[in-house]
Amino acid sequence: MTLDMIKPGNGGIIKSVGGEGILRRRLLDMGLTPKTRVEVRKVAPMGDPIELFLRSYVLTIRRDEAAKIVMEEVTNK
Amino acid sequence: MSLIFALAGNQNSGKTTLFNKLTGSNQHVGNFPGVTIEKKEGIIKNHKEALLVDLPGIYSLSPYTMEEVVTRDFILKEKPDLIINIIDATNIERNLYLTLQLMELSIPMVIALNMMDEVIASGNSVDVIKLSNNLGIPVVPISASKNQGISELMDVIMKTAYEKRQPRKLDFCTGEVHKAIHSISHLIEDQAKKVAYPLRFAATKLVEGDEITIKELNISENQLHIINHVVEDMENALGTDKEAALADMRYSYIEKICAEAVVKHQETLEQIRSEKVDKILTHKYFGIPIFFGIMFLIFWITFGAVGAPLQEIFEEGIAVITELVSSLIIDAGVSEVIHSLVIDGIFAGVGSVLSFLPLIVILFFFLSLLEDSGYMARVAFVMDKALRKIGLSGRSFVPMLIGFGCSVPAIMATRTLSSERDRKMTIVLTPFMSCSAKLPIYGMITMAFFPNNAAIIMITLYFIGILVAILSGLLLKSTVFKGNPVPFVMELPAYRIPSATSVVMHMYDKAMDFVKKAFTIIFIASIAIWFLQSFDWSFNLVDDSAKSVLASIGSLIAPIFKPLGFNDWRASTALITGLTAKEAVVSTLTVLTGAVSDVELSLILNGIFTPLSSYAFLVFTLLYMPCIAAFAATKRELGSFKYAIITAVYQTVTAYIVALVVYQIGTIII
Numbered sequence: 001m002t003l004d005m006i007k008p009g010n011g012g013i014i015k016s017v018g019g020e021g022i023l024r025r026r027l028l029d030m031g032l033t034p035k036t037r038v039e040v041r042k043v044a045p046m047g048d049p050i051e052l053f054l055r056s057y058v059l060t061i062r063r064d065e066a067a068k069i070v071m072e073e074v075t076n077k
Numbered sequence: 078m079s080l081i082f083a084l085a086g087n088q089n090s091g092k093t094t095l096f097n098k099l100t101g102s103n104q105h106v107g108n109f110p111g112v113t114i115e116k117k118e119g120i121i122k123n124h125k126e127a128l129l130v131d132l133p134g135i136y137s138l139s140p141y142t143m144e145e146v147v148t149r150d151f152i153l154k155e156k157p158d159l160i161i162n163i164i165d166a167t168n169i170e171r172n173l174y175l176t177l178q179l180m181e182l183s184i185p186m187v188i189a190l191n192m193m194d195e196v197i198a199s200g201n202s203v204d205v206i207k208l209s210n211n212l213g214i215p216v217v218p219i220s221a222s223k224n225q226g227i228s229e230l231m232d233v234i235m236k237t238a239y240e241k242r243q244p245r246k247l248d249f250c251t252g253e254v255h256k257a258i259h260s261i262s263h264l265i266e267d268q269a270k271k272v273a274y275p276l277r278f279a280a281t282k283l284v285e286g287d288e289i290t291i292k293e294l295n296i297s298e299n300q301l302h303i304i305n306h307v308v309e310d311m312e313n314a315l316g317t318d319k320e321a322a323l324a325d326m327r328y329s330y331i332e333k334i335c336a337e338a339v340v341k342h343q344e345t346l347e348q349i350r351s352e353k354v355d356k357i358l359t360h361k362y363f364g365i366p367i368f369f370g371i372m373f374l375i376f377w378i379t380f381g382a383v384g385a386p387l388q389e390i391f392e393e394g395i396a397v398i399t400e401l402v403s404s405l406i407i408d409a410g411v412s413e414v415i416h417s418l419v420i421d422g423i424f425a426g427v428g429s430v431l432s433f434l435p436l437i438v439i440l441f442f443f444l445s446l447l448e449d450s451g452y453m454a455r456v457a458f459v460m461d462k463a464l465r466k467i468g469l470s471g472r473s474f475v476p477m478l479i480g481f482g483c484s485v486p487a488i489m490a491t492r493t494l495s496s497e498r499d500r501k502m503t504i505v506l507t508p509f510m511s512c513s514a515k516l517p518i519y520g521m522i523t524m525a526f527f528p529n530n531a532a533i534i535m536i537t538l539y540f541i542g543i544l545v546a547i548l549s550g551l552l553l554k555s556t557v558f559k560g561n562p563v564p565f566v567m568e569l570p571a572y573r574i575p576s577a578t579s580v581v582m583h584m585y586d587k588a589m590d591f592v593k594k595a596f597t598i599i600f601i602a603s604i605a606i607w608f609l610q611s612f613d614w615s616f617n618l619v620d621d622s623a624k625s626v627l628a629s630i631g632s633l634i635a636p637i638f639k640p641l642g643f644n645d646w647r648a649s650t651a652l653i654t655g656l657t658a659k660e661a662v663v664s665t666l667t668v669l670t671g672a673v674s675d676v677e678l679s680l681i682l683n684g685i686f687t688p689l690s691s692y693a694f695l696v697f698t699l700l701y702m703p704c705i706a707a708f709a710a711t712k713r714e715l716g717s718f719k720y721a722i723i724t725a726v727y728q729t730v731t732a733y734i735v736a737l738v739v740y741q742i743g744t745i746i747i
Contacts (some may be wrong), residue, residue, distance in 0.1 A: 017321060022141040023564040026323035029137035030566055031171045034317075036328070041353075045364040046462035049565060056344065057168040058351075058569040060458050062465075065564060 001074050004039065004050065004066035011053075012074035013041035017066040031055045032069060080127040080238055083152060083232055085179060086163035086259070088134035088495065089451070089570035095163055095221040096131045097578055101229070104588060109147045112497060118614050124235065129156065134495075140289050142563055143497045149289075152182050153274065159238040161183045161230075162649040166196045166218070167345045167571070168204055174333045176212070180244040181274035184510055186214050187234050193218040194225060199345040210476060213245025222576050249330035253303040254315055254322055257284050257311040264364040268294045284319055346569040354572050355455065364459045372478050373451075375443045380482050380513060383651035387435035395428040414618060417611060419606070426603020429658050430595045433485065437591050438584050440479065440486045445583040447475070447492055449575030452566060453676050466560065467550030468563045470496075473503040477546070480510030481539075484707035488714055489587055494561035502553055504714055505724050508703040509546040509731075511539050514659040518698050521663050526688045534692070538699050545700060545735055590713070598709040607658055622668060627653060641666045641697060641733070642690025642740045654699070658704050688746060693740040700732035 006012060014036045017027050025054040031054055032038070041058065049062040084099075095106075109116045117131040119196030132151060133144035140146045152160065160180055169282025171188075179186060187208075196203060209216040215233045235720030262280040267716040269279045272293055280289040291301065308319050315322050343349075359369060378384065406416045408710045420624060447453045453475065461471030462613060472494050479487035487507045493499040519538060523531035559742050609627040611618060619625050638649060649667040655662040670685075672678035686694060702708065702725035712721035 011653075025139050025141055025324075026322055026564050026566045028320060029139060029174065030568075031174065031328060033325045033328050034324075041352075042357065042359065043361075044359050044458050044461065046459075048462045051359075051388075051569065052281060053460065055168070055170040056341065056348075057171055058348075058571075059565075060569055061566050061568065062461070065566065072477065077100075 002042070002067050003071055004063045004072060005053075006040045006071065008040050008042045008050075010075055011037060013037050013070040015070045015072040017069050019022075019065070023065060024068070027061070027065065028071070030059055031047050033057075038071075058077040080159075081155065081157045082127055082129045082159045082161055082234065082238070083132055083155075084129055084161045084163065085132045085152075085175070086134065086169060086176060087136055087165065087568075089223045089568055090134070090165040090172060092131065092134055094161050094576055094579055095161075095189060095191065095219070095227075096129065098221055098581060099691065100129055100226050101133050101672070102582075104506045104582075108152070110149060112143050112716070114144055114147050115492065116498065121231070123678070124231070125236075126730050127235075127242065129161075130155075134176060138175070139285070142505050144495070146289075146511060149602045150678060152179075152184065156273075157184060158241075159234060160257070161187055161234060162214075163189045163191050164263045165220075166190045166193050167348065169203065169339055170331050172470065174327055175332070176214075176415070177327045177330065178281075179276075180214065181278040181281055183243050183277065185240075187230070188212070188214055188216040189221075189226075189230050189238050190216055190218045192223050192269075194223055195345045196346050199347075200342055202340045204340075208334065211334045211338065212434070212435075215242075215648055221270065222573075237649070238439040250326050253311045253314045254284070254326045260307050260445050264300060264303060265294060265296065268296070275655075281323070282310070285323060286319065299345075320360050334665060337480075346573070349452070351569075351571040358452070359455050359459055361519060362397065364455075368456060368459055371447075372475075375484060377408055379443065383728040384436045384439050386433055387439070391435050392428075392432045395424075395432060399424045401430060405452060407528040414611075415591055417618075418607060421611070422607025423600065426606065426657055427595050427600055430599045431592070433483065433643050433706070434588060434591060436483060437489075438588050440482070441489075441584050442580065442720040444475070444479075444486075444490055444493075445580040446575050449573070449579055451570045451572045453493065454569050457567060458569060465565075467547055468554030469499055469502060469558050470563075471720040473499055475506055475683065477504050477510055480507040480512060482513055484508045484510070484703045485591070485710050486587070487592065488710040491714055495567075498558055498563060501715060501720075502550065502558050504711055505545045505553065505727065506550055508707060508728060509542045509549065509651060511542045511699055512703070512707075513697060514704070517660050521678070521683070522686075522691050522695055524675065526686070526691045532693075538695055541696060541735070542699055545731060549731065594709040594713070598712070600706045602657065606654065610654075628669070640740070641736045642744075643691045643694055645685045645687050648685055648694060649652070654709075655698065656702065656705055658706070660696060681724060689743045690740060692743070693736040696739050697736040699733045700735055701729045702726075702732075703728070 013043055014032060014034050016034055017024060017032055019027065039053040041053050045049050049060050050066055052059045052061065084092060088375050095503045096117060096119065098513050099121050101122045107116050112126040119129050121127040121129050132148045135420050138145055138149055139148060140469055156419050160179055162176050164176065176188065190203065190205065193203065205216050215237055217226055217230040217233050219230050256281045261283050262276055265279060265283065266276060274294060277295060279290055287294055311322065312318055329509060332586045334580070354704055402424065403416065403420050406419060410656055456475055459471065459472035460474040464471055464473055476487045476490040479490055484507055490502045494503060519535050523534050527534045609620060610625050611624055613619050614626055614629065622628060628646060628650055630654060633644035635644050635646045635649040638644060647666060650669060651662045651665040654665040667678060670678060670681040672681055695747060708721060709723060709725055711717055715721055715724065
């Protein structure tokens with residue numbers, strides 16, 4: 001399961017971060033590293049991007065980017 | 078100046094507030110060499126010997142964005158005496174990520190732990206002493222917005238700077254990463270020393286495969302081979318790649334430190350409040366209408382309710398001064414030419430631009446509120462999808478909207494865009510938004526040709542502007558601005574009440590910026606246009622503007638517009654004077670046609686244009702290069718006269734092509 005598939009209000013733990021170059025580096029730099037707990041807070045009005053909560057701050061990334069983050073231990077209501 | 082301090086930190090960490098608190102009004106704003114990234118400098122209050130340089134807000138030192146490269150270059154090449162690293166205490170983990178990288182640069186460092194008031198008010202705590210001991214750097218808790226801890230911070234900064242106390246050597250890497258950094262350190266020690274690169278930083282960067290470091294250190298093929306081998310071994314042993322390994326290593330270390338020093342029972346009150354506010358402001362259905370509502374309100378106040386009367390008062394004031402100076406010159410008995418130069422040239426030109434000052438100040442008052450409160454980031458979140466297709470992110474939406482009011486503040490507002498690429502592209506596209514100064518032209522032409530369909534004609538013009546901006550964006554995205562856009566990975570900071578000082582200083586900066594433009598580039602342009610309007614080719618003063626140099630240039634270029642359906646020197650001359658301010662198209666056409674009433678003007682215009690060619694004329698006016706004031710703003714924000722010229726040429730050529738297409742297709746249909 002990837003991060004973009006998680007419904008708002010649910011969360012999980014990052015297994016691995018895909019992608020390459022600047023994008024991947026940016027995701028890692030912002031704290032989206034393996035073993036980190038992430039919660040999906042909401043989806044923007046037009047359906048994209050999505051709002052995340054991790055390391056006690058709020059981050060927004062696009063769905064395409066979220067699709068590169070593989071999750072585990074996902075809790076889905 | 079004997080000491081240089083650099084202020085570094087994440088975006089939204091309160092960096093600007095702290096900078097203002099430390100330097101007061103002693104600021105100088107410029108650009109970093111070669112880029113359009115703002116560089117603010119200021120002398121520290123009560124420490125005349127210390128200069129503070131505000132570095133761009135960044136999250137990491139990976140050299141992917143211009144902001145990161147600029148920060149890196151500044152620290153490595155200018156070697157400041159000390160780095161003040163500001164950290165948002167409510168979000169300490171991610172902020173420390175940059176800290177760990179800054180520490181590798183072997184420069185004395187002090188951490189300003191900002192927003193400690195919020196941490197404490199929420200019942201959480203940070204053990205400052207433990208944090209300081211674990212990091213090996215002095216840590217001072219502050220609240221920049223409430224002015225708490227600032228003098229303590231300065232004491233620690235001065236002490237650390239004079240002692241030249243470097244960050245304690247860090248061992249935040251363990252196992253395989255440590256092994257790799259260690260062996261690469263040995264390999265490159267001499268080279269790093271030669272170019273005065275901090276060894277630890279160089280080694281880490283080489284593990285990351287950093288191109289700049291490879292070049293700066295003159296790493297040989299052979300060494301590169303060994304380095305690659307070491308990195309491969311590390312990756313194999315860890316079962317992950319180098320970038321993930323290093324990021325993971327830094328964050329793991331940070332987590333360890335935070336587990337010891339940070340007590341967090343709950344989110345801060347500000348974070349809880351923000352989540353509630355966002356339930357409304359970024360709501361699935363209300364989010365977008367609310368955004369447009371806010372923008373409408375700002376427009377209405379700026380260009381209507383408050384701005385317009387203020388602008389009138391300003392114009393009257395300028396008129397009074399102009400009158401006064403005019404009578405002084407006449408009384409002094411100086412020649413008529415000088416009188417005309419000062420009054421018709423300089424005062425008219427500079428005055429008409431200066432009258433926009435109230436609008437600029439009001440608009441930037443609101444923009445500062447949007448930016449400092451944290452709402453601008455939500456705008457990006459809400460509107461991102463709409464702009465993505467043309468290669469921009471949601472952040473560009475606000476400058477573009479302001480463009481419907483006036484291109485000048487719109488272009489100035491691009492300063493807040495965090496990516497240089499987005500900034501440049503937005504600057505090029507914004508003038509396609511039909512600004513309010515073009516309305517009088519639309520009014521004049523529709524009155525003469527489309528009296529019953531004025532509204533429809535105007536709406537189509539607004540849409541053509543937007544459409545051209547979209548197509549232009551697509552074109553630029555795949556040509557000039559090809560390459561990777563900066564990914565949209567953005568923090569949504571907690572909402573905060575903007576500080577009055579920051580808002581006022583921002584308004585003051587923008588106002589001064591604008592006034593400076595009025596008295597430099599616009600001053601010169603006004604004189605040039607006056608000269609062309611008042612003299613003929615043999616430098617004799619003309620009384621009939623039809624005989625002026627400008628008019629003859631107008632006649633000369635008139636045939637260029639023949640394919641667009643109008644081949645009249647008065648139309649082309651009006652397009653030239655329209656460069657001083659778009660409204661001037663109306664006044665020039667009125668003067669050159671000698672019309673004394675609106676009805677007469679309409680009649681004469683019917684001789685110059687057909688309805689179709691008048692529409693082509695409007696399309697051209699809509700899209701061609703913006704007025705001198707906007708051009709000056711473009712030059713300032715692009716940081717280059719050359720690129721500003723290229724932009725203007727691009728806009729004018731686009732205008733020509735679109736107007737041509739409109740006219741030619743129109744001819745076929747009609």
